[in-house]
Amino acid sequence: MEQSLTDRKAFYQILTRKIMVLILVVSFSPMILTTGILVYRFNLTYTEKIQAHISELVQKHTQNIDTFLSEKLGNIRYLARQFDSKQQSPKIFLQKNLGLLKKEYGDVFTDLGLVNGNGIQFAYEGPFKFENADYSDAEWFIKASDKPFYISDVFAGLRGHPHFIIAVKITSNGSDYILRSTINFGAFNSLVENIHIGKTGIAFLINSKGKLQTQTNVGLKQSIIASMMDSDCYKNNETIFAKKQDALGNKYLCVTSRLKNIDWLMVFRQDLNDAFRDLWKTQLLALAIFIFGCIAILSVAFTLPRNIVKLISSADKKSEVMNKQVVESGKLATIGELAAGIAHEINNPVAIMVEEAGWIEDLFEEEDLTGSENFDEFKRALSQINTQGKRCKEITHKLLSFARKTDSTVNDVQINDAVKEIVSLTAQMARYNNVIIETNLNEGIPYIRIAPSELQQVILNLINNAIDAMEKSGGTIKIETKISQIEKNHLVISMEDNGPGIPKNNLDRIFDPFFTTKAVGKGTGLGLSICYGIIQKMGGKIDVHSQIGSGTKFRIWIPFQEEIIEVTDNDSESEIQGEKT
Amino acid sequence: MIGNRKEEKIISVLLVDDEKGYINVLANRLSKRSINATKAYSGGEAIQILRKNDFDVVVLDLKMEDMDGVEVLKIMKKMAPEVPVIFLTGHGSQEAAREGISFGAFDYLTKPCELSELIEKIKEAYQCQLEESKGSHIE
Structure with a gap:
């Protein structure tokens, strides 16, 4: 038994582990794959999108600036072509054109200036007084001298704040000039x-x-x-x-x-x-969901297999109890059949003995033995044979009535009769163990539809347990039947002993299958578990109260149908009426 | 007065049981009490005896080696339906005895039984049978 229990434990542990691994593999692999692929694809797409967006923006602005510069350069180049030093004064030319430019483009062009080949600005129109300013050393001037046009870097220059210059080379009347314009930096x-x-x-x-x-x-x-x-x-x-x-x-x-x-x-x-x-926020969210998923899977993987295995093991236990119950009831039925056979075999010889004794008594009447000194003793012996014959009959009849009821056929049963029968069956054993069984069977308890043998099995089991518990010192078992005051339409059978009581630790487990405090081989640990099953099947319940040193009390509630009471009530009423008439 | 006269009449009873020792002593004791008992040690024998003789009452064991008591009863009821049959059984199976009653047995007793009880039952059966036959004559 011990071995099989450890085997079973190991089996359940392996089963738990297998289910756990299965859940982990089946849940994690698709989740990791899906999350991984999704996150990778999303990263790729999002990065591409950001890259494209920024690149486009930068490109657009670059183009804008290019266009701006081209346009401004175009403006100055156009002006440069218009300039003819012979036809108009440079100052007026600049003045007129700066006015036009300002009118057209607002504040973009700050000033206009004409610089000769030596770097001297001989004409200037603008907010500063840069006429005759010398640019011969200025970087832009040096660079602009070699090229048809030139756009300078931004520099502080003479005015002391950043600006840049567009310079266009003009060749007019054999001389080279540079038309320059300052672009408003703002x-x-x-x-x-x-x-x-x-x-x-x-x-x-x-x-x-x-x-x-x-x-x-x-x-x-x-x-x-x-x-x-x-x-x-x-x-x-x-x-x-x-x-x-x-x-x-x-x-x-x-x-x-x-x-x-x-x-x-x-x-x-x-x-x-x-x-x-945003990408990282999404990644964080994905990670959070992933972790949450992992936790959920882990918790399921750790709890579900245990619960499933618990259910399986309890189902296994139940089926085992059922099997044992079937075996037990089978045993009882066999004992019943055996008892019936034995009773028949015994009844015949006992009947012959009793009749023979009666025959001797008959013959005594014919013989005149009144004077015989042993006559009284003969009479006493014969009457003793008669008495013991009757006793044998009683015993065999009890056995037979028990045997008759070892099937689970449902009948209308009077609880009190069932209790009486079992008490008389166990009376001998109780006497042998110095146990007195007291019964308080209340009248008026209705019939209930149950299998009488099953109820008797329950009562027998409880009485046997009580007797076993009081084995050493003896004691009293009180059995009471009545209609429950607490539960509607229920009758109660209570069975109280004054034995040693059940320790609190064991009390919660006494209805568990295979739980026993008896020595190995003495108890299967199934008795109370089977009782529990039987009472549950009847729709009733069983509970237990126990105190160490003062005893144990079992109570069994079994439901009955109201109609039965009514019928018996009517019956009793009609009987009373019958008596009156 | 009539009742007394009737009681004085020797009732003839057929005892059927395969327990020889039992019916031997029972027959002796019944004879001492003005009941004429004939013994049959098996169901078959009982039927044969019944074929040749008339009895007031039959006391029949329920479980015999050759034939079941109920079977014997069924045959007897065909042969002499008016003869009341009392089952006397050592087997506790009251169901079988009740089944016998449903096939027309008068009543049943369980072994070991008090002789007085058996005689009472025999007389009761006989009386009953008498009344019934009277009733049928009047009809």
Whole structure:
């Protein structure tokens, strides 16, 4: 038994583990695959989308700036073609055209100036007094002298704040001039400033030396700008998208695009955290869902198999109890049949003995033995044979009536009769164990439809247990039957002994199958469990109260149908009426 | 007065049981009490005896080796339906005895039984049979 129990435990443990592993594999593999693929695809798509969006933005703005510069350069080149030093005074020419430009483009053009081959601005129209200013050493002048037109980098120059110059070479009447115009830095700067993405996305222009050509709200150190640049940026005409890391370890996104008209770069910079904030939020959400899923799967994987195995084991136990019950009732039926056979076999010889004794008594009447000294003794012996014969008959009849009821056929049963029968059956054993069985069987208890043998099995079991418990010292068992005051339409059979009582630890388990405190081989641990099953099948319930040292009380409630009471009530009434008449 | 006269009449009883020892002593004791008892040690024998002789009452064991008591009863009821049959059984199966009653047995007793009880039952059966036959004559 012990071995099979440990075997069963091991089997259930393996079963639990198998189900657990199965749940884990079946749940985790598709979840990991699905989540992995989804997150990967989403990352890819989202990164591509962000890249395309930023690239497009940068490209558009680069084009805008290119267009702006082309247009302004075109304006100045057009003016340059119009200029003829013979026909009009340079001052008037400048004055007239700056007015026209301002009218057309607003504040974009700050001033106009004509510089001769020596770098002297001989004519100027604008807000400053730069007439006769000497630009011979200015970088733009040197560079502009070699080319038909030139757009300078942004510089502070004579006026002390950033600006840049568009210069166009004019050859008029054999002399070279340069028509220059200063472009309002503010108007130009706003073209770049408008690019704002997220919290950290900024755009700026730098020249070929890596010098900032626009103003930014964020203070950018020259070293940082330099670190962002690499030679490829200037060579390639396309938009370049790169992820880089600065000296502080901040990762950022760097998008560069080269301008066509001038050797400048449009640079867009955004922290990676900022650029991919939404992506990372989504990733975080996915991770949270994944972790939640994992926890859910784990909790299910750990609890479900245990519950399933618990159910299986309880079902196994139940079926085992059922099997045992079938075996037990089979045994009882066999004992019943055996008893019936034995009773028949015994009744015949006992009948012969009794009759023979009676025959001797008959013969005594014919013989005159009154004088014989043993006559009284003969009479006594014969009457003793008669008495003992009757006793045998009683015993065999009890056995037979028990045997008759070892089937589970449902009948209308009077509880009191069933109790009386069992008490008389166990009386001998009780006497042998110094146990007195007292009964208090109340009248008026209705008939109930149950299998009498099953109820008797329950009562017999409880009496046997009580006798076993009081084995050493003897005691009293009180059996009471009555109609329940608490439960409607229920009758109660209570059975109280004054034995040693049941310890509290055992009390919760006494109805559990295979629980026994008896020595190995003495009890199966199934008796009370079977009783419990039988009472439950009858729709009733059984409970137990016990106190160490004072005894144990079992109570059995069995439901009855109201109609039966009514019938018996009517019967008793009609009987009374009958008596009266 | 009539009753007394009737009681004085010797009632003839057929005892059927395969327990020889039992019916031998029973026959002796009944004879001492003015009941003429004939013994049959098996169902077959009983039927044969019944074919040749008339009896007032039959006392029949329920379980015999050759024939079941109920079977014997069925045959007897065909042969002499007016003769009342009392079952006397050592087997506790009262169901079988009740079944016998449903096939026309007068009553049943269980072994070992008091002789007085048996005689009472025999007389009762005889009386009953008498009244019935009287009734049928009047009809």
